[in-house]
Amino acid sequence: MSTPGVCIAANPDVSGIGVRVAVYAQTFLSYAPAFLFTYDGKLDLEEEQALLKIYTPLLISSMALLITTGIQQVTIGLGNHHILLVLNLMWMMNASALVLCVVPTLEWLSRPQVLPVVHQKLARRWKMLSWFPSRSQERHLLFWWPRRHRQLLGVVFVSVHLMGMSVLGLWHWIRLNIRGLNSNLDPSECFDKITTTYLFMRFPITDDRIRVLSLVFYSFMAIPILNIEFAVMLVNGISWLIVSPGRRILNRVLPQTLRLLYTWFLLTAYGRDWPWLEPRLKCIVAVLLPLFIAVHTVIDTELTINRNTALVGNDEKQWTFGQVLALLLVILPLIQAISMFLTGTPIGKKIWRWSSNVRHGRKRVNVRWWMSGILLPSQPWSEIYKQVDEALHMSRTACADLRREIDQLDGLTLPCVAASAVFSIGSLLFIADQTLKITNETFTFPGHPPLVHPTISRPIFAGSPTDHLNAPKPEPPDFRATSEARVSLALKRLKRAITDARDNISIAQSVRFPDITEQSRYNAVVTHLKHLLAILDIALTTARSLSMSGACLLREEVNNWGHDVDYLYHICHFDYREAVGQISANMVYDLGGIPKDKENETVHSDVSSERELESDLGENFDGAED
Secondary structure, three states: OOOOOOOEOOOHHHHOHHHHHHHHHHHHHOHHHHHHHHOOOOOOHHHHHHHHHHHHHHHHHHHHHHHHHHHHHHOOOOOHHHHHHHHHHHHHHHHHHHHHHHHHHHHHHOOHHHHHHHHHHHHOOOHHHHHOOHHHHHHHHHHHOOOOHHHHHHHHHHHHHHHHHHHHHHHHHHHOOOOOEOOOOOHHHHHOOOEEEEOOEEEEOOOHHHHHHHHHHHHHHOOOOHHHHHHHHHHHHHHHHHHHHHHHHHHHHOOHHHHHHHHHHHHHHHOOOHHHHHHHHHHHHHHHHHHHHHHHHHHHHHHHHHHOHHHHOOHHHOOOHHHHHHHHOOHHHHHHHHHHHHHHOHHHHHHHHHHHHHHOOOOOOOHHHHHHHHOOOOOOHHHHHHHHHHHHHHHHHHHHHHHHHHHOOOOOOHHHHHHHHHHHHHHHHHHHHHHHHHHHHHHHOOOOOOOOOOOOOOOOOOOOOOHHHHOOOOOOHHHHHHHHHHHHHHHHHHHHHHHHHHHHHHHHHOOOOOOHHHHHHHHHHHHHHHHHHHHHHHHHHHHHHHHHHOOOOEEEEEOOOOOOEEEEEOOOOOOHHHHHHHHHHHOOOOOOOOOHHHHHHHHHHHHHHHHHHHHHHHHHHHHHHO
């Protein structure tokens, strides 16, 4: 519909604010997971599949926009102003999808050990490979033989879409027909007034310089193979231009002290291997370069619309059905991006687990726990095992200290309450320690049964459950304050140690392995780590119950005659049967590789020990109630 007095017929379904915001949001939402996946210079199988899930809807939307524009251009015609806006939107979406093509290729280029295998497979099929020089041959081998067919499909899809967009651009700039103008006015009066924006500069669409540059650009991007490989070459070149001067500045310009401090930080964070810099930088450039292109395209598009507002009028500011629908369709990519961030990135996993810690009562943030997943690279399994084992050792030591402090107290309800609770925590930590050893053996020796079979010793209490009836009365609180303070401090140390152990296991669950063999081994022990985390959750809950109940604090009670004052301990409301049941429900040993006839024999002793533990705890608990 044309409004009298304006030159360009309004089309809010193409350039309306709702359509533009939807395209901008969907495009920029794809960059955050891509950066968090690739900032460490590595891309594993799960991350590559996640990138494909993110960019596939974006490419489908861009392809639908391309097909719709082509159909409308053939049938009723689309104005020159709106064709340029559509080309900008499609170019921005294609630039973001280049991450799907460039990053996996760059990550694979950093693995020279795969060259002989790929060369042997392709040399039998393509005789023309012998025509290329060695370096060019390696580059083509690594680029056009992706490690997974799904990634190859994404590369081909992006290349074909770039070709279709370039064909539309060539069609527009070659013909440059006068379309989409107000039929009530003379076309010659309006056509020369339409402008476009390139590099933030304003040009009329009839400018021959812009026309020639556009034809050259779209002609090059229309070639299916070179349009993607050009992006890889551009990223490699920019990364080299940044890395090379950076090394020179580090070696010549910076002062000696600053250089030593900087080198010490790098060695501490990344080890003594310098090759980590270039792969990381290439992957970061591979994400930031399309991001800069997208930001530049958004600015140029908005400037073009703003500078042609007087020619279009206010009709495009009206909200139509197409604009509202486009905004509603952004909800699904937004949910997908948030879910991908929380479940597929190290920092997202840490946010999710920190929220779990908050739900469990912990209200503080461990800075080291966060920074280990943001700044430091993935650690080897041996280092992870060492950290978790040390944390569990500190927890068991703190539990032993608490038990020793409690044994020095005497009270009417203490032996069956506080000591039993501490024993329960110690048993849980013992199971956690054995589970960690099984996890390490499963990772180190895949396919073999675990060499460690966890057993639980019986609880040992001093005397029978009825000895506390004849126990002497505790001393007044004035003389017991120091002992109770030591118990309270030991209990706080125990809770802190268990919490730190949970944090270390959370870090272990966030580790990514670039090597396929290590990743497959790690996938086999993920269940063990979940069991380990569940056990520590129960232990932490038990410690908090003991702390909140005040079982180790004396209280005054008047006896039945109303004359003497007895000093008793608060009873800890803790169900030991429920704790043992939680252990049985959460602790499932993965005995992979053991025959069925021997599996029952292997777990029989463990089940018997567990039943004996439950029976003993139940008897002691019943005695405490009596």
